[in-house]
Amino acid sequence: MDNAAVLKNNLISRIQNSDDLQFLRALHTIFESSEKKLFQLTTEQEKSIELGRKDILSGNFKPHNEVIKETQEWLKNL
Secondary structure, X not given: OOHHHHXXXXXXXXHHHOOOHHHHHHHXXXXXXXXOXXXXXXXXXXXXHHHXXXXXXXXXXXXXXXXXXXXXXXXXXX
16 A cells, blocks of 8 residues: 555544544644635736746746846935
């Protein structure tokens, strides 16, 4: 049996044998939260992210250190 199957069987057994309501609720919370998206994005945000990824793939970006340098120069001129 592989590691995942062993772990699953161990968890199933512990859950079945547990009468600890607090422990079972904690597990339930973990399962519920892992099934939800961490962030709810709007359609506009998802499109913006996709456009950014396409820009990166096409080489349309500046390295971080270059952006920092330009920003520092800009701030000096304020």
